[in-house]
Amino acid sequence: MEVSSRLQSLLRPLLLCRSCAAGRAFQTLALRSPPPPPPPPPRPPSSFLLRTRRLRPPHPYGAPSRLLFHRPFASVSPAPAPVPGRDHLNSKDQGPPLPPAPLPPPPPEELASEDESYYHEHLLEVAQENQSRVVPVKAFFLCTSIDLRSLQSQNSFNVIPPTSRATNYVVLRYYDVKGDPEGFKSGVIDESHCHYMVVFQYGSIVLFNVSDHEADGYLKIVEKHASGLLPEMRKDDYAVVEKPTLETWMQGGLDYIVLRDLSIDGIRTIGSVLGQSIALDYYIRQVDGMVAEFTDINRGMEKTGTFTMERKKLFQLVGKANSNLADVILKLGLFERSDIAWKNANYAQIWEYLRDEYELTQRFGNLDFKLKFVEHNIRFLQEILQNRKSDFLEWLIIILISVEILISVYNIIQEQM
Template structure:
């Protein structure tokens, strides 16, 4: 009986090691809408910030964040400041997409610094900046900040210039997505959420994206490499894009958690190969079972990975954006990979 169990366990390990293990896409499958040519380079993986959420904040800036930080730069960095040839390739295509005078580039940044955020207290302390919801979704909140210092005359006249608006989409499960915020100003926005967060992580991942707003676009939307072109970026567009990016960066965290469990079982399997016995302590066995179950529950229930966006239900245009981004970030495939690994762990524990 013990020998049968060991063989079954080893067979599952072989299957797992030959299964796709990417947490983010490794091959660009989409054709560039700008060039219409061949395969594109892979999407850049999210940047791993080796610091805690709390320590990533720049304290003592003395800035009134209700007025909003200075506006984000609306042009990508020059090619000589880019880190790689791939970055230069992305940069070239974004530049091409923003050639028209009326086009506007909106940088988008997704973070996963913690596993829970108290949205009620966040809204209570930032009520002036909260944008009222238009759907029944209760697991996120959208906040808007206006850069009064960057546009004092327009603010006095009551004329809102979108280029001076900065948006933050905050999800209960821990993701934060920033729109029109530069890298050096992002910490100030993360600090707003910090006091309402729990389950702070020692590592925080950041994923970069971009929206090109082009009023002259003939179609409603057009996909690009690490960016999307829209005729108009509305609040519902921000909600839709934020929901997919928030789920993607959170899913990456859970995939890494499961990968850690698989590594542990790989070590156990090697030990079984040498000794022929299963030596894991009973308490640790139960802890791993609980961790596997809670990871799967969090992905399905907290992230709402398979719940269609309310906005996408009501409007076909936003449904198109939602479906395109889910495919671009391979949410379904990545969940399938995670589920396969969890089943492997569960079978080993049975």
């Protein structure tokens, strides 16, 4: 017992020294260890990039400058990704923030669709600012002839009675019952729910206040009475802004016209010019094809020095050129002034403005010049074919005379023998 008590008394100071040394070691490690890392900084919010789209330059003939403005489009680009291994650093060690990622350029077809949608949105904004109504107008060239009598007989309820002696077109009105059922029942017609269709005998159709997805339904109504349907239908877009507070009777714009009031006579006047324009575009393309064909013939004659066209093919080209010229002058009535324009000076102003806007006179002048070129080539080729025929007849006569001489010589020889 005494031995064990002595051993404990000797070992106790050694154990106390070791525990003190260990404590001091832990304190030293605690003082030398770095402080805990600060919490990571909050992620910066996504940055916005603004792109500005500009409208086309203003129209040189009286386009209102207040309608041309810049419209910002906001597109969100993703925030820069955090760099690994930098979250534990202090704010002093962090570099400058990364720039936002650039936006890829949109494809051309998306730009075209955006331009068209932006044009319609621009018109709607103009209408809301001026407390006016935008009426979209669509012109189609469907075929070469339409039977107006059968069209009127099957749609007599929708036909608007004519106010002039013109018989080459008919105006039909349709009401959107789903859009305004109460007004239809009460008999109070709201013009914003009325759809108008102007059908011309030469194949043009002009729709007023009809959306794109509804246009096919109206065209199918006319297709039942059409003949000579085209493989590719022509289309043209326009717009009418109805502004009751307009100081003047009308005001021109870029692909639209501002009117104080859009009446049935205004629809007839605008429809007549748009129908002629879209039809004239079709005939110009037809004549361009003939010019290209004669150009190829002339180049072939230049290289080979011979002419190989058949007489039947040439006569077909002659008939096509004459029929195109007759259709433009007689069917379209390109130089006939509208009866409504004769009676009212206000509608005459609209008629003249639209004809200048669509350059109908200049375009017909170009068409007439091309037709004269075609006629000159036709006359030249006809002379070549006529000379060929004359040469053939001359050789045939020579051969017949030679045969007759041979027969006479043979008979003389037989008589002498």
